[in-house]
Amino acid sequence: MAKQYDVLFRLLLLGDSGVGKTCLLCRFTDNAFHPSHISTIGVDFKMKTLEIDGIKVRIQIWDTAGQERYQTITKQYYRRAQGIFLVYDITSERSFQHIMKWASDVDEYAPEKVQKVLIGNKSDEEHKRQVATEQGNKLAKAYGMDFFETSAFTNHNITESFTRLAELVLQANKKDLDLLRVSINDQLDLSALEEEAGVCDGSSNAQKTCWC
Amino acid sequence: MDQSVAIQETLDVGENCLIAVQCLLLLRNGTESRLLGLVECSKEHALFLFSHRRMAITGNDVTLQEIIPISYDFSVVEVSSPDELAVVGADTRVRVTFLNEEMELKLPFGSHTRLFLTEVNRAWCDVCEQYPSSPKFAWLNKYQKNFKEPGSLTPSATRKIKKRDRSNTAHKENKHATSSTETIRGESLHESSQGREKAEIRNELVRSSQHTVSNKAQMLTMPQFGLRDNLVKCELLKKEETYTYIENFNFFLGTYNVNGQTPKESLHTWLGSTAQPPDLYCVGFQELDLSKEAFFFNDTPKEQEWMKAVSDGLHPDAKYALIKLVRLVGIMLLFYVKKEHAEYISDVEAETVGTGIMGRMGNKGAVAVSFRFHNSDICVVNSHLAAHIEEYERRNQDYKDICSRMFFRQLDLTLPPLTIMKHSIVLWVGDLNYRLSDLEVDEVKNLILKGDFETLHNHDQLKRQMDEEAVFVGFMEGEINFQPTYKYDTGSDEWDSSEKCRVPAWCDRILWRGKNITQLNYQSHMNVRNSDHKPVSSLLKIGIKVVNEEIYKRTFEDIVRSLDKLENECIPSVSLAQHVFHFSNVKFMQHQAQTLTLYNDGQVPCQFEFIQKLDEPAYCKPWLTANPPKGFVAQGASVDIDLEVFVNRSTAPELNSGQQQLEDILVLHLERGKDYFISITGSYLPSCFGSPIHMLCQLREPIQDMPLETIHKLNSLPRETSSPDTEKALDIPKEIWMMVDHLYRNASKQEDIFQQPGLRSEFEEIRDCLDTGSLDTLPGSNHSVAEALLLFLDALPEPVIPYSMYQQCLDCCYSNSQCKQIISLLPQCHKNVFNYLTAFLRELLKNSAHNRLDSNILATIFAALMLRSPTKQDILEKRKAKEFFQHFLVQESH
């Protein structure tokens, strides 16, 4: 049988506290939903295997703290991501306004090639909607991003949006991938590929101090 | 400690104990501690198992119990019962097997065990790479003698043999016991009852033994083992039945000894004889070419001729693709499939084994093709075994040699090569050369004429040998309803008329082995007269495992999902009782601590560490420490970390001035896991300690009575502004005055003043008194006040003699006038302080009879505080600073 895993890379979830980042991740990896909000204080991750164009893709999804006071620290994780979700809550105008700030931080701290997808979460709460779908669309267009309205609660568009971002990352890295595939016919650690010297990969031998 | 040292002492020169672990040997009635060492000698490895005293330090502490050579038959696997899956991260249980010996050991959790297992695994992989050449282990022989009770070997040896017999009959296709090595055992006689018990346990283990990789979770935490792929494969294999179904395909098998002839007639009557076109063809030839060229150079034009004859003779109603042709001298196998099946054929490998002259040459032997058809693995063998009626044992041996020497490369090169018998379906054709025994030629011909094949079957050597299980164990052959295929006069259907007048025999046979196989037809083809043999064909209906793509995909996804889940569950995780810590009313030089409790709520033990943030020099601010800053938490255990705040002279100035707050976020990182943020906040009470002189001169009230903004604003004023517009400003900070005045009044004659340390508790009272003005007179002993004064000077952000003037002072330290000149240039408030302090010190010196001070002592102490270097001071600089300062301690004579 052919080998099962070909690529490994990192996706990052960003957005204000309470927009549902942790819930999105939980729904995607465990197909579960927790109605209570336990704010993430730190950086958490989970693994998931997808198949895209016949390539087995293992993705490591990082869930970050959305609370403002931690933002200077979470920024420092951006540069190790190949794909980033910018998440707002359609019932919170404020969280939508903040997307601009998140996006500019991403421009500043994430690698140039990083792929972005805009997510308007909690689409199930239509009655409380403060941000029209059209607004989301417009913003996404302005930034050249794909856009999904999702619901972690009803499992709406969850797999779609994760798969889409993974596809985008795959495409963006296709050149490197093809190159690597010729040389080492083994598991590719795209995340390692992206690492700058001196910053280590979470799964390999960690250096004394590092951002993993 | 490294116990391999103790083992090393027991070894011979040239033998090295590479690594050792202390472990528990699992017995039915408990466990016994053992020391397990991996020993290497000239690239061969063995595990040495020792009993030992509590802590083995020297060779005298250990007694050799057992040696397990690491050969091809050796394996070590992690085991655990399914209900133990949850306790990953506990001790590692492994089962070591060698031939039919087996034991279970419990190794301590941790990287050392990992390392040990990795080393053992590496040693075994080396052996596999060398296969089929196997290590000799000659160096182990001497240990056999060294055991305390040499007689003890007998009982265990017989036991072992018995056991092997049983397991051989149980699974007949079991590994061939090739290795000449034996487990060397050191059970002494008086232990034999226990030994028997052990054997029973082992028997039980043998029965229940399943080399499954059940402790998945634990292995997943070791990415370097790359086990994920293997786990997926393993799970897929286990669930094969769910996503495959059996579909029947017709296999046409043919064998023909052509006696060196070229094809002269169509083979259609033989190969195209079935009603429907078969799905696959496997056609074997023997004696394709009897020339010397073919024998020595393995090169013959007959290959193409016969291949063409076969291609032309295949069933006309279907199109076939030749998948593989393999030939060894005159033994050739052709493998065709219907065009539409070609895409389901994979992993095709061909191999040959010669068993002819010298046991190696290709005049006799076999060729074989190994392949997968859909999800079934199939091996087709075409062999030509030894000739002559009396040589049936030689033929048996040829068969065994072919089985043991035929290896197919596997796609996954880390796997050991595949043998014939490892295939779930084996199809064997050929001139097996078995004859009819104990009958005269005429009797045979007579029986054939009468059609009494049954009597003849009783004389067939192959049938007899198979009945005795001497050859082709596990193989089936259909009923033979055709007359012997050997030996005819070429070109005719007449029996051999040469003077040798051979006895007819069923030399040419077709056998199979595997499930879901039925024979539809087994016949010879009399009207093919090209050779002194007749060709034989067999049409088999074989049930092949065909994959239901949809279910396969779903199964695969399920497996991947559950592995993802398992992996996610095994990401190290802890819970923190608290994420936010607040330290209120932190004071200068006052220690405060709070406890951060980490509880390991994950499935694995974990390593934690506070890590540095980008662009910061340390994991936390200088006024904070975490103790311990890194460590290990076992699963279900917790660890207390002390978070300590302490503001000293180097951190106080910025906190006083408001440039810094007591605020920090610690990043607690788990190795291979999450990061946690811990917020530290606090309120700092500003203090005169660590505040600049010019700022203090602006404060008529105690510092803590002032609003914070005022303090911060005053701090930010440049030093020079103190002189002009401020008639309100004090000449010197009142805090200095309070301390000095106190000492002047009370301590002028105090013995050892400035030499004896103060009390910390009294210092804190003095600090509070200065900062809050709560008392009119300073509390504490004279020594404590003296200490406070020194600390005050030490904490000044800008020393009494500002850093900018330091070098100048040293440069002119030998000139009294120049020194005084420099002091006159100090900023006003600094000059005041300097003069005030030196006047006080001169006063003290007047009482040196009582306080035992001299100018040398005072200069040493005060120069270091008032004339501080912006960098590190060397001895010469220190001397100069003292020199400078001493000018101001001589009594002025007026």
Ligand SMILES: Nc1nc2c(ncn2[C@@H]2O[C@H](COP(=O)(O)OP(=O)(O)OP(=O)(O)O)[C@@H](O)[C@H]2O)c(=O)[nH]1
């Ligand atoms: N109705 C609805 N509620 C949601 C949805 N997603 C999340 N929530 C709720 O929103 C709250 C916050 O969700 P979290 O996922 O914890 O938010 P977060 O973005 O991770 O927040 P921080 O960790 O503080 O950055 C929770 O109470 C969730 O139950 C959704 O799709 N629909």
Ligand SMILES: [Mg+2]
């Ligand atoms: Mg969260």
